[in-house]
Amino acid sequence: MDNPKLKPATLAAQAMGALDHQSGGVVPPIQPATTFARDRDYQPLNPDNVYLRDQNEGTRLAEKLIARLEGAEASLLFPSGMAAIAAAFRTIPNGGRAIVQSGIYWGTTKWVREFCERRQITLDEFDARTPETLAQACVTPAQLVLIETPSNPWLLTVDIASAAEQAHGAGAKLLVDATAATPILCRPVEHGADLVMHSVTKAMNGHSDVLGGVLSTARDDDLWQEIATDRQGAGAVMSPFDAWLLVRGMRTLPLRVERMCENAQKIAEALLSHDRVEDVYYPGLSGFTGHDIASRQMAGGYGFLMSVLVKGGASEALAVAGRLNLFHRATSLGGVESLVEHRHTIEPHTGIPENLLRLSIGIEDADDLIADLDQALRS
CATH class of the missing domain: 3.90.1150.10 (Aspartate Aminotransferase, domain 1)
Structure with a gap:
């Protein structure tokens, strides 16, 4: 479905037009194989598939659908929301600096604090109730700024466009956790965000039976390739069955x-x-x-x-x-x-x-x- 005029409801309901072409079924198939065959000349039967990590048709379909809904250049699925957060933070070099909104999901705060301490990364936390504190934090250069909007459980709303301007002024990328909005309500890339994260465990899947996370990017740049390479090498990927369930959930x-x-x-x-x-x-x-x-x-x-x-x-x-x-x-x-x-x-x-x-x-x-x-x- 390459028509850029199609609305989210159509893209989602049609699962990007995916069918099971082998059987003619209107439901995208599950392919659970962990490895893929080669011919007698030792060439892959399908050049896109050699070994399961990030090489799965169902996973790629879910990622393409999310990217279209998000208005993003590309998306990558992870086995949990925290795995997606961690992938973004691993791009910060040892001795670097991160700026993070306080009062967000506690699991994120706890992990980020411990990670930054292990990696000698300076961590500054700012209170979204006083927007000037982000501007003050961005006076000093940083690599990553994380905001969550609406925040969990305080339901604070952060001005994404303003946060993006301030983050970029500090030389940092802006990462937005938009789990409580979903791309149906808010597309942070359109407001200047560089990276968008969702715990797809929540409303993206919507049926309390999938654990997963996703990162989406405004640009397929060197940073994005670093994240993709790290995900593939570290094996931080979603299972084929969870990806299939996720697509099924996103159709509604x-x-x-x-x-x-x-x-x-x-x-x-x-x-x-x-x-x-x-x-x-x-x-x-x-x-x-x-x-x-x-x-x-x-x-x-x-x-x-x-x-x-x-x-x-x-x-x-x-x-x-x-x-x-x-x-x-x-x-x-x-x-x-x-x-x-x-x-x-x-x-x-x-x-x-x-x-x-x-x-x-x-x-x-x-x-x-x-x-x-x-x-x-x-x-």
């Missing part, structure tokens, strides 16, 4: 994201006016910090993730989570099913309010979810 991505955003907006507005709720963190609320930025760089909705501050302390928040019937109590986000998590239980050392519940809104009926939340809050 635009439809799922549309429904999830509609649900989330209704739920956020209902909770904000609830007498048992202290506050709601959601970019779609007009009074929420970052709403204006989100309105400029997100199209079609404000995402499916929100955090709710329950009146009372940890015990009341945990009690509310325990009384929910439709929300699964589980750690993840972006699936078709709605999830609730008491984040302080998971990361009590990061300053997360003890009364915060993180909600990932699925594709269920919004009124059913609102009723479930109301009974849990009032019981």
